[in-house]
Amino acid sequence: MAENQNIEWKESWRDEYLKWICGFANAQGGKLYIGTQDDGTIIGIDNSKKLLEDIPNKIQNKLGIVADVNLLTEGGLDYIEIDVHPWSFPVNYDGEYHYRSGSTKQSLRGNALTNFLMSKTGLKWDAATISNIGIEDLDQESFDIFRREALRSGRMSKEDLNIGNTELLEKLDLVVEGKLKRAGALCFCRKPERVISGCFVKIGRFEGSDLLYQDEVHGSLLILADRVIDLIYLKYLKAAISYHKETRVETYPFARDAVREAVFNALIHCNWADNVPVQIRIENDAMYISNCSMLPFGWTLETLLCTHASKPYNPDIARVFYRAGYIESWGRGIQKIRDACKNLGAEEPEYIIHGEDIMVKFSALQSAKVSDSKDHNVTKNVTKNVTKNVTKNVTKNVALEIKILALIKDNASVTTTEMSKQLSVNRRTIQRGLETLKCKGAIERKGSKRSGYWEIHEEFMTP
Numbered sequence: 290m291a292e293n294q295n296i297e298w299k300e301s302w303r304d305e306y307l308k309w310i311c312g313f314a315n316a317q318g319g320k321l322y323i324g325t326q327d328d329g330t331i332i333g334i335d336n337s338k339k340l341l342e343d344i345p346n347k348i349q350n351k352l353g354i355v356a357d358v359n360l361l362t363e364g365g366l367d368y369i370e371i372d373v374h375p376w377s378f379p380v381n382y383d384g385e386y387h388y389r390s391g392s393t394k395q396s397l398r399g400n401a402l403t404n405f406l407m408s409k410t411g412l413k414w415d416a417a418t419i420s421n422i423g424i425e426d427l428d429q430e431s432f433d434i435f436r437r438e439a440l441r442s443g444r445m446s447k448e449d450l451n452i453g454n455t456e457l458l459e460k461l462d463l464v465v466e467g468k469l470k471r472a473g474a475l476c477f478c479r480k481p482e483r484v485i486s487g488c489f490v491k492i493g494r495f496e497g498s499d500l501l502y503q504d505e506v507h508g509s510l511l512i513l514a515d516r517v518i519d520l521i522y523l524k525y526l527k528a529a530i531s532y533h534k535e536t537r538v539e540t541y542p543f544a545r546d547a548v549r550e551a552v553f554n555a556l557i558h559c560n561w562a563d564n565v566p567v568q569i570r571i572e573n574d575a576m577y578i579s580n581c582s583m584l585p586f587g588w589t590l591e592t593l594l595c596t597h598a599s600k601p602y603n604p605d606i607a608r609v610f611y612r613a614g615y616i617e618s619w620g621r622g623i624q625k626i627r628d629a630c631k632n633l634g635a636e637e638p639e640y641i642i643h644g645e646d647i648m649v650k651f652s653a654l655q656s657a658k659v660s661d662s663k664d665h666n667v668t669k670n671v672t673k674n675v676t677k678n679v680t681k682n683v684t685k686n687v688a689l690e691i692k693i694l695a696l697i698k699d700n701a702s703v704t705t706t707e708m709s710k711q712l713s714v715n716r717r718t719i720q721r722g723l724e725t726l727k728c729k730g731a732i733e734r735k736g737s738k739r740s741g742y743w744e745i746h747e748e749f750m751t752p
Contacts (some may be wrong), residue, residue: 292327292392293391293392294317294319294389294390295317295319295320296319296322296329297309297313297319297320297322297392298325298326298327298328298329299321299323299324299325300324300325300326300332301334302334302369306323307347308382308385309321309389309394310348310352310356310371310373311380311382311385311386311387312387313373313375313389314356314374314376314380315375315376315386315387315388315405315409316375316388316389316390318373318374319373320370320371320372321370322368322369322371323340323368323369324337324366324367331364331366332366332368333365333367334367334368337368337369338360340358340369341358341360344358344369344371348371351382351383352380352381354380356371356372356373357371357372357374358370358371359371377409378409378410379406379409386405390589400560400563400645401645403562404560408585413603413604413605414471414561414562414603415471415472415475415603415604415605417471418465418466418469418470419468419470419471420468422474422478422483424455424464427454427473427474427477427478427479428477428509428512429454430721430724431476431477431478431508431509431512432454432457432477433721434511434512434515434613435476435477435511435609435612435613436450438515438613438614439612439614441614442613442614444612444613445612458473458477461473461608461612462605462608463476463609470605471485471605472603472605472606472608472609475509475510476509476511476606476609477509477511478509479508479512481508482507485561485562485564487561487563487564487565488510488561489505489506489507489508489513489567490505490506490552490556490566491503491504491505491506491566491568491569492504492568492571493568493569493570493571494525494572495570495572496572496573504520504730505566510556510610511609511613513556514552514553514556514610514615516728517552517569518545518549518552520728521548521569522545524729525571526541526542527541528541529541529542540654541654542635542653542654543576543633543635543651543653543654544629544630544632544635544651545629547626547627547629547630547651548576548578548651550616550622550629551578551626551638551649551651552567552578553610553616555567555579556580557602557603557606557610557616558582558601558602558603559580559582559602559603560581560582560583560602561581563645565580565581567579567580568580573653574652574653575651575653576650576651577648577649577650578648578649579646579648579649580646581645581646582602582645582646582647583645583647584642584647588600590642593623593640594623594640596620596624597620599617599618599619599620626638626649630651633654634654635652635654636652638651689714689718689722690722690726693712693719694726694732694745696708696711696712697732701742701744705719705720705723731746732744
C-alpha cells in the first residue's frame with residue numbers, strides 16, 4: 290500500500306518523526322508504521338520493546354498528546370504501529386505547527402498558520418471587531434442595495450427590513466457589544482480600505498502580454514457585487530450577433546450567470562488580510578478570476594470539485610450575501626458555474642490553485658468570440674456596440690443610466706431634481722445612477738455643484 294493522507298511508512302524510528310505525528314494530529318489523524326519500507330513491506334525492527342516504552346513518552350512530553358502505540362508481528366518480524374487521532378486543539382512541535390496534506394508533511398507559516406489556528410479555535414478573520422469604524426461611518430447606499438436585493442430574493446421580508454441600520458446589523462450578527470465586526474465594515478463601508486487596503490476589484494483587458502485598459506472598482510463589498518458584473522459586460526466584452534427570424538440575438542463568450550457566481554465567490558472567500566484585490570483578467574480566449582484564499586484544511590482540489598458542504602472562508606460575509614440573495618448556502622456554487630457554462634455551450638471552467646491563490650479560468654465560447662483590434666481605442670468600440678443594444682442585455686439599473694445619459698446629452702446642466710421629475714424616480718435613485726456612471730468613466734462633473742455641468746466622455750455618446 291502506498292503512502293497517503295493517513296499512512297506513513299518508516300524503516301526505523303527517529304525522533305524527528307514526532308513532526309509527522311504532529312501533522313497527523315493537526316489534520317485527520319493517521320498511522321505511522323516503524324519497521325517497513327516505503328511500499329509497506331515489513332522488514333522488522335530489533336528494539337521494539339524499548340520503542341514501545343520510549344515513543345509514547347516522547348509523544349506526550351514533546352506534543353502534549355496521547356497516541357496508541359502497538360506492537361505488531363508478521364512473518365516473525367516485529368514492527369510498530371503508531372495510531373494518531375485528530376485533535377480538536379492545535380498541536381505543536383517545539384513551537385512549529387505541522388500538518389498532513391496528501392502524502393506529505395507541511396510546516397505551517399504565515400497566513401496558512403493563522404488560518405489553521407483560527408479554524409482550530411473556531412475564530413474567523415471576518416468575525417473580529419474593529420475600533421476605527423463605527424456604525425455611523427457606514428454607507429447608506431450599501432444598506433439600500435442590501436434591502437433591495439434581500440426583498441427581491443425573498444430571503445428577508447419587508448417587515449424584517451423596515452428597521453434602522455443598527456438593528457439590521459444586529460439582526461445580521463455583525464455587531465458584538467456595540468462594536469462592528471470586520472464583515473460589517475467590509476460589506477457596508479463605502480471605503481473598506483480603511484479596514485484593509487486591498488479590498489477592491491481590479492479588472493484588466495489583455496491581448497497577449499499587453500494590457501489594453503483596466504479599471505479598479507472601489508466600494509463596499511455590496512457595491513462591488515452590484516457593479517462589477519455590469520462593468521465587465523458593458524465595457525470589457527463584445528457579443529456575437531446572430532438572427533433568429535427577425536429577432537436579433539447577442540451571445541457573449543462567457544456565461545453571465547457563471548461569471549457572476551465566480552465573482553461573488555471571490556468576494557466572499559477572499560483572504561482580504563493579504564491586502565491583495567480580487568483580480569479579473571480578460572482575454573479573447575479566456576477570463577481568469579482569482580483571489581487570495583486557501584482551501585479548508587483537509588480539502589484538496591478534488592474535494593472542491595466534488596459535492597461538498599458549504600465552508601465559507603468568511604462566514605459572516607457569506608451570511609450577508611446569502612441574505613441578499615446573491616448566493617446559496619449549500620456549497621453548490623461550483624456546480625452552478627458548471628451548469629451555466631454547459632447551458633451556454635462553453636467548456637467547463639478550470640480551477641487552478643497556486644499556494645494561497647485560487648483561480649477559476651473560463652474558456653470563451655468559440656462561436657461567440659469577437660476578435661479585438663490591437664488598437665488601444667478598443668474600449669470605445671466595445672462600449673459603443675454594447676450601448677446601442679443595452680436595453681436587451683443589462684439590468685434595469687443600467688437602463689436607467691442610459692436614460693440619464695440621454696437627459697445629460699440634451700442638457701448638460703440638468704439637475705438631479707429635474708432628472709427625478711422627468712424619469713419619475715426619486716433623487717436618491719438618480720444620484721446612485723450618476724455615481725455608477727462616474728465609476729464607469731462615462732461622465733464627469735465640471736465646475737461647482739450649483740453652476741457646473743455634466744460632460745459625457747466621447748466613447749459613451751450614442752449616435
